Amino acid sequence: MKNLVFIAIYLFSGNLLLAQDIFKGNVLDAVTDLHLPYVNIGFIDRGIGTVSDENGQFYLDIVDSKVTDADTLLISSVGYKSIKIPYPILKVNSNDFQTIKMEPELFKLDEIVLSAKRAKTKYAKNKSKIVGYSFISKNKQGEWEGDGALGGELVTKIRVTKNTRKLNTFYFHVLSNLSDSLLMRINIYKGNTYYPEVKITSQNILYMINIKQGKAEVDLSSYDLYVEDDFSIGLELLKVYGDEVGLILASDNIPGLSYRRYASQGIWKRYLSDAMTYFLSTTVIGDDNKVASESEAFLSRPQNGIINSEDSEGIAIINGIVFNNGKAIPNVDVINNTNGQKTLTDDNGRYRLPAQVGDEIEFNYAGMQVIRRSVLETTFAINASMEVKIEELENVTVTSKKTLEKTQKQLFADYNFDTGVIKSAFGMLYKDNAGYSMEIVDEKDLPKSATNILEAIQGKFPGVRISPKGNPLKTCSPQELSAVIYLRAAFGSIKYPQSAVFEVDGILYTDPPFFLDVANIKRIAKIPGNVGTVKYGSVAAGGLFIINTKTGNFSPRDKSAKLPLLGGSSNLENAISEEQVRLNWPEYLSELYASETIKEATDVNKKYWVIYQNRANYLIDIYHYFIDRWPQSDSTRELMQKVESKFLNDSAYLKALAYVLDKSGNYLKSNELYKKIMILEPNKGQSYRDLGNSYTVIGALEKAANIYARYKKLLNEDYFRADVEGIQQIMDTEFNTLLNIYSTTHSDSRKKIGQVLEPEKNRKRILFEWNDDSAALDLQFVSPDKNVTTWSTSIINSNSDDQSGKTETSREFFIYEDFTGKWQLNLKYRGNRSGLPAYLKVTVSTNYGSPEQQNQTEMYRLDVKNVYRKLMEISSSYNQNN
Numbered sequence: 001m002k003n004l005v006f007i008a009i010y011l012f013s014g015n016l017l018l019a020q021d022i023f024k025g026n027v028l029d030a031v032t033d034l035h036l037p038y039v040n041i042g043f044i045d046r047g048i049g050t051v052s053d054e055n056g057q058f059y060l061d062i063v064d065s066k067v068t069d070a071d072t073l074l075i076s077s078v079g080y081k082s083i084k085i086p087y088p089i090l091k092v093n094s095n096d097f098q099t100i101k102m103e104p105e106l107f108k109l110d111e112i113v114l115s116a117k118r119a120k121t122k123y124a125k126n127k128s129k130i131v132g133y134s135f136i137s138k139n140k141q142g143e144w145e146g147d148g149a150l151g152g153e154l155v156t157k158i159r160v161t162k163n164t165r166k167l168n169t170f171y172f173h174v175l176s177n178l179s180d181s182l183l184m185r186i187n188i189y190k191g192n193t194y195y196p197e198v199k200i201t202s203q204n205i206l207y208m209i210n211i212k213q214g215k216a217e218v219d220l221s222s223y224d225l226y227v228e229d230d231f232s233i234g235l236e237l238l239k240v241y242g243d244e245v246g247l248i249l250a251s252d253n254i255p256g257l258s259y260r261r262y263a264s265q266g267i268w269k270r271y272l273s274d275a276m277t278y279f280l281s282t283t284v285i286g287d288d289n290k291v292a293s294e295s296e297a298f299l300s301r302p303q304n305g306i307i308n309s310e311d312s313e314g315i316a317i318i319n320g321i322v323f324n325n326g327k328a329i330p331n332v333d334v335i336n337n338t339n340g341q342k343t344l345t346d347d348n349g350r351y352r353l354p355a356q357v358g359d360e361i362e363f364n365y366a367g368m369q370v371i372r373r374s375v376l377e378t379t380f381a382i383n384a385s386m387e388v389k390i391e392e393l394e395n396v397t398v399t400s401k402k403t404l405e406k407t408q409k410q411l412f413a414d415y416n417f418d419t420g421v422i423k424s425a426f427g428m429l430y431k432d433n434a435g436y437s438m439e440i441v442d443e444k445d446l447p448k449s450a451t452n453i454l455e456a457i458q459g460k461f462p463g464v465r466i467s468p469k470g471n472p473l474k475t476c477s478p479q480e481l482s483a484v485i486y487l488r489a490a491f492g493s494i495k496y497p498q499s500a501v502f503e504v505d506g507i508l509y510t511d512p513p514f515f516l517d518v519a520n521i522k523r524i525a526k527i528p529g530n531v532g533t534v535k536y537g538s539v540a541a542g543g544l545f546i547i548n549t550k551t552g553n554f555s556p557r558d559k560s561a562k563l564p565l566l567g568g569s570s571n572l573e574n575a576i577s578e579e580q581v582r583l584n585w586p587e588y589l590s591e592l593y594a595s596e597t598i599k600e601a602t603d604v605n606k607k608y609w610v611i612y613q614n615r616a617n618y619l620i621d622i623y624h625y626f627i628d629r630w631p632q633s634d635s636t637r638e639l640m641q642k643v644e645s646k647f648l649n650d651s652a653y654l655k656a657l658a659y660v661l662d663k664s665g666n667y668l669k670s671n672e673l674y675k676k677i678m679i680l681e682p683n684k685g686q687s688y689r690d691l692g693n694s695y696t697v698i699g700a701l702e703k704a705a706n707i708y709a710r711y712k713k714l715l716n717e718d719y720f721r722a723d724v725e726g727i728q729q730i731m732d733t734e735f736n737t738l739l740n741i742y743s744t745t746h747s748d749s750r751k752k753i754g755q756v757l758e759p760e761k762n763r764k765r766i767l768f769e770w771n772d773d774s775a776a777l778d779l780q781f782v783s784p785d786k787n788v789t790t791w792s793t794s795i796i797n798s799n800s801d802d803q804s805g806k807t808e809t810s811r812e813f814f815i816y817e818d819f820t821g822k823w824q825l826n827l828k829y830r831g832n833r834s835g836l837p838a839y840l841k842v843t844v845s846t847n848y849g850s851p852e853q854q855n856q857t858e859m860y861r862l863d864v865k866n867v868y869r870k871l872m873e874i875s876s877s878y879n880q881n882n
Contacts, residue, residue, distance in 0.1 A: 021062040023090065025098035027052045027075070031706050032691075033675070035682065036102060038185060038204055038238050039077040040151055042265030043067055043087070049264025051150040051238050055682070074265045078203055079713075080104055104706060129165070132158050132233075132279030133252035136173060140251040142260070142276050144182075144237055151264020153187065154249065155196050155234030156276040157257040160227070165282040167225040170218040170233060173277045174211055178246025181210035183239035186218055191230030195268040196259055200225060203713045206238070209247065217319075220280075232259070233278055250277035318375060319352045320383040321345075322363055324533065329386060333364040337372070415555035422525040423548050425506040425776060425830060426792070429525070440525045443550075450518045453502070454478035454485065457545065461526045463487050472497045484512060487529065487543035498529075498542030505552035506776065506830045506866070510539065513547070522548045575780075575826045575868040584864050588612070589621055598630045605639070617837050619643045620656045624859065627664050651680045655690070655771040655809075659841040663857045667697045685711060685727045686773075686809050692731070696738050708735045730767070730812050737849045764874060765848035766825070768840065769810040770862070775838040776830035780868060781813070784821025814848070815874065825871040829862040837863040844874055 027036045035056030042049020048066060052058040069088045076082040080102040090097060133156065142154045170186060186205040189196040207218045237245070251258075256275025259268045322332045328349025335342040338359040345351045355361060355375045361382055363371040368386040375382070411428035415421045419442040420431035431438050441460045450456040454466055455478045465486045468476050472486040484499035502509045504516065525546040532540030582590070588608040595601040605622055612618035623643045626636040647653040654673045661670035674694040678687045688711035695704035708731060715728075768779065781789045791811070815823055825842075832838050840860040847853050858872065 021091070021094070023060045023062055023073075023094060023097070024058060025100060027056045027058065027077075027100045027102060029080075029706070029710075030101035030103045031703055032710070033101075034678065034707075034710065036077060036080070038206070039075060039080075039102070040264040041075050042073070042151060042263055043071045044074050044265050045267035046071060047262040047266040049151045049266055051236075051264055053239065075100060075102070076265070077102060078199065078201065127284045128168075129282050129284050130279055131160050131282055132156075132171075133254060133256060133275040133277055134171070134279040135252045135254065136175075136250040136277055137253045140253065140274060141175060141248050142251050142258075143248040144245050150237055150239070151261075151266070153234050153236040153259075153261050154276055155187070155189070155232050155259040156278045157191055157230060157232045157259075158278070158280065159191070159230050159256075160282075162229050164226060164228055164285040166285070167220045167223075167227065167280055167282055169281040170220055171215060171279050171281075172235065173215050173250040174209065174213055174247070175250050176246065176248040177209060177212045178242075178244055179209075179240055180242035181208055182237060182241065182245070182247055183208055185236040185238050186220075187234045187236055188225060188227075189232040189234070191232050195270070196232050196234065200227065200231060207235075233280070234259070251275060252277050317352050318355045318361070318382055319350065321349045322351070322365075322384045322386060323349055324368070324386050329365060329368075331365075332384075332386070333362075335362045335364065336360070337362050412555055415553070419523065422523055422546050423505075423552075424546050425503060425508070429546075431525075438525055438527060438531075440523060443522050446518065446521060446524070452478060452514050453512055453516050453518065453521075453547070454483055454514075456518045456521065457485065457524065460524075467499075469499060470497060472499075485543070485545070487526075500529075500543035500545055501532075501536075501540050502545050502547060503536075504547045505549055507833070508536065508539070509833075516547070516549070520549045520551060522550045522553055524548075575824075575870045576864070577870055581864050581869055586621075588618070589625070592622070592625050598633050598635060601626065601630065602635050614646075616647055616650065616653045619646055620653065620660070620839060621861065623657055624660045624861075627660055627666075631664060648676070649680060651677045652771045652773075654680075656839040658690075658694075659769065659771065659839055659859050662697075662841065662843075663859045667694065670694060671698055685715075685731070688714075689727055689731050689734070689810065692738075693734055696734065701738060704738055708738065727808055727810065730810055733765075733812060733849075764815045765843075765845040766813045766815065766874070767810065767843040767845070768812075769843075770838055770840045771809065772832050772834070772838040773809050774833040775809075775862065776832065777840075777862075778828035778830065778868075779811075779813075780826040780828070782824040782826065784823065822873045822875050824873050826868040827860075827862075827871050828868045829865055831865050837861050842871060844872075 027039045027041075028034065029036055037052060037054045037056060039052040039056070039058070040049065041052065041058050041060060043062075046066060048060070048062060050058055050060045067087055069086075071087045073085045073087065073090055074082060075085070081104075083100065083102060085097065144152055167188070184207050186201070186207060187196070188200040188205075190198040190200060201223070203223065205218065205220065205223060207216070209216060235249075237247075252275045254275060255273045258271040258274050258276055260271070261268050322329050322334070322345050328345075328347075330345055330347045330349060332345040332349070332351070333342060334345060334351045334353055336353055336355050336359050338356075339354070341354055343351050343353050353361070357375055359375045361373050361375060363373075363384040363386060365386060371384045371386060373382050373384070408428050411418075411421050411430055415423065415428070420440060422429050422431075422438075422440055429438065431440050439461055445460065446456050447459070457464060458466055458478055465472060466476060466478050466483050467474055467486050468480065468482045469484045476483050486497060486499055499510075502511075502513050504513050527540070527544040527546065529541045529543045532544035536544060582593075585593075588604065591604045592601055595604055605626075608618070620643075622639065626633070626639055630636050644657065654677050658670040658673040658677075661667070661673070671691075671694045674687075674691045678691045681687045688707055692704045692707035692711070695701070695707060711731065768777075770777065776793050778790060778792045781791075783789075791813075793808070827840070829838070840862055842858050842860070844856045845853055846856075860871065
């Protein structure tokens with residue numbers, strides 16, 4: 001180690017601090033009051049600084065001996081105006097700065113506008129180039145050490161020929177990592193300044209280092225980063241997971257220019273003869289006949305096993321990742337069908353393969369659909385999303401004796417007589433025509449001595465292991481509270497094990513349903529993980545057990561019995577009315593709606609308040625009733641205050657109250673609730689959609705635009721995964737509508753935000769919103785000519801802590817004037833995790849997105865399960881009322 005000569009960032013240890021002050025607080029967006037993550041906070045050129053965490057909170061130790069009254073605290077973040085606070089003012093008024101509000105830069109949404117210049121990257125003359133430094137030196141390195149100063153950064157200048165080029169992927173090499181993981185920010189600066197001063201990046205590019213050793217790569221392609229000349233790129237420390245910082249990165253022997261600073265806002269130091277092992281794949285726009293720059297020329301030598309740039313004219317190493325439902329797949333065959341070379345994906349689903357322009361790359365894995373991709377001139381990485389290959393025989397079972405047609409109606413009728421039938425949240429499943437291996441055990445074959453569900457399953461299905469949760473290599477007793485089931489053939493790995501999940505009468509549970517009485521089980525089916533993910537999503541990647549109970553069995557016990565009407569248009573006659581729904585209301589609701597005066601209603605509430613005041617559904621119900629029936633009453637206003645003070649940390653509860661307020665037109669008050677939900681669930685895309693839409697409704701258009709723009713930015717930074725059919729589609733629709741509204745009130749708005757799509761006329765938008773992300777719904781649309789279209793929530797979202805933004809509580813549909821007549825909307829509620837009622841808001845917008853738009857909002861209490869109910873009729877003629 002004594003021969004190491006390069007940069008070492010020794011972060012300040014708390015043990016060295018003497019006299020010190022503590023400066024802590026929160027950083028907020030001044031317009032939206034949202035918390036700002038990863039803001040740089042520090043004294044300019046003093047090496048004393050930090051970075052706000054993901055919730056905007058910061059904590060800074062200030063050593064008096066290192067700071068003078070001439071020093072200034074700088075607070076800066078991409079997209080916001082910097083704030084400077086002289087140290088004397090900070091010392092005297094530190095409490096005044098516990099909440100720091102940063103003003104956004106001028107309102108603009110450049111990141112969603114594609115310019116003509118960027119489109120040129122598709123031209124045939126474009127060429128892929130690797131630039132930077134890729135050799136691993138034996139006697140040089142860069143490192144972060146110590147206990148903490150966040151904002152420490154290592155930067156290297158990348159010299160390139162003067163051409164417009166797009167930055168695609170950034171690579172660096174980890175020699176050692178003692179931390180559990182480290183959150184880093186990738187900063188890119190213009191290269192024509194003495195120090196790294198002017199950032200090219202207009203948004204945060206975050207990367208989590210969790211490998212202990214090896215090459216790391218950061219996909220930059222979605223950020224649309226273009227350079228014309230030399231640039232600098234660096235890694236900045238934002239957060240440490242673990243007890244210590246011990247990150248060592250490789251550097252290059254070739255002379256270069258690097259910079260480092262110890263902490264946020266610290267002074268830069270230059271290293272004139274050293275370069276970090278930083279290199280990038282780029283796309284050069286246009287014909288590049290110029291002499292290669294210094295750092296481009298370095299890449300022509302052997303790459304020490306890191307990466308081969310261009311082995312010969314047009315030949316390169318392509319790489320990528322293969323996954324299914326967001327989960328990496330190891331051991332996938334990746335074949336270059338043109339030159340015959342092939343490889344396998346590693347444990348992380350990654351691969352590397354030589355190829356040239358025009359080659360065909362094939363991805364092949366047992367049980368998955370084969371994928372073939374062509375290598376283009378700008379190709380450097382090819383990622384493949386594989387889908388499970390299932391041979392489906394729709395309503396047909398092929399046996400050795402004869403062909404039998406089995407409809408859903410017949411399967412329902414045969415359930416009690418055919419042990420190969422199982423009921424699922426997605427309909428009746430038949431073992432003989434499933435198209436995959438499905439095993440079913442009937443009640444008569446279950447062990448009579450079993451005391452819980454795990455004992456009932458153990459020994460009845462092959463490949464089942466009862467283990468402690470998180471440890472599939474160890475076995476345990478089915479009686480242990482931490483016991484779960486692992487399937488040998490299920491998706492997952494020893495490193496990231498995933499246990500089986502359970503569906504009980506249509507309700508999905510991620511943990512074993514120990515509450516079940518084994519004697520009440522009618523039938524159990526085992527579904528492989530690769531099949532379960534098709535309909536249930538990644539939550540079922542570890543396998544799925546479908547459990548039918550006897551009490552949930554409504555199939556006829558007599559083969560001659562008349563069958564209920566199931567599926568398709570035959571279901572229309574059985575959609576119950578709202579009057580029939582009310583027959584299932586709890587007693588307090590029936591008494592409330594029977595009240596003829598406010599006094600009678602208040603007396604009913606007093607009677608039941610003592611019993612139910614701590615039940616969320618009771619509070620929502622009376623809140624809805626009194627605001628709907630007696631909105632101007634003093635009793636209602638007093639009751640509202642009581643209800644709104646309850647369950648302040650329950651987002652589902654607050655969302656239901658917001659629905660009531662939206663229905664009553666009290667949008668300013670519901671906006672306050674949507675703000676609270678955003679604070680409770682800042683990592684859900686749904687929170688951004690709800691608050692952005694609320695701002696639009698109350699006319700706070702700039703605040704709404706900032707919310708949508710912030711979501712877009714976080715989406716690009718991989719905080720969320722785009723769900724093009726769910727929340728993403730809704731936000732795109734509402735954002736475009738917002739732009740149309742904004743363009744009518746701001747004469748120069750088109751210059752600021754680019755092309756605005758014209759609103760479509762003569763269309764109705766139907767927006768469904770529900771307050772519980774575990775609620776399972778079937779929606780049915782019956783057209784005027786009696787065609788039926790259905791949609792269902794993909795799964796009962798059992799993991800409400802999922803931070804991917806994938807849990808949905810809204811969905812939009814459009815009806816166009818293709819028919820004259822009325823559409824009928826029906827809904828079947830299949831339950832939720834809690835077993836308590838959920839709440840649905842339906843907003844029908846006529847001429848949506850145009851100045852003539854009109855809205856009608858209704859709210860429904862979802863308590864009656866597994867039967868269609870008629871919600872409303874909607875006219876498709878725009879000369880009629882809804």
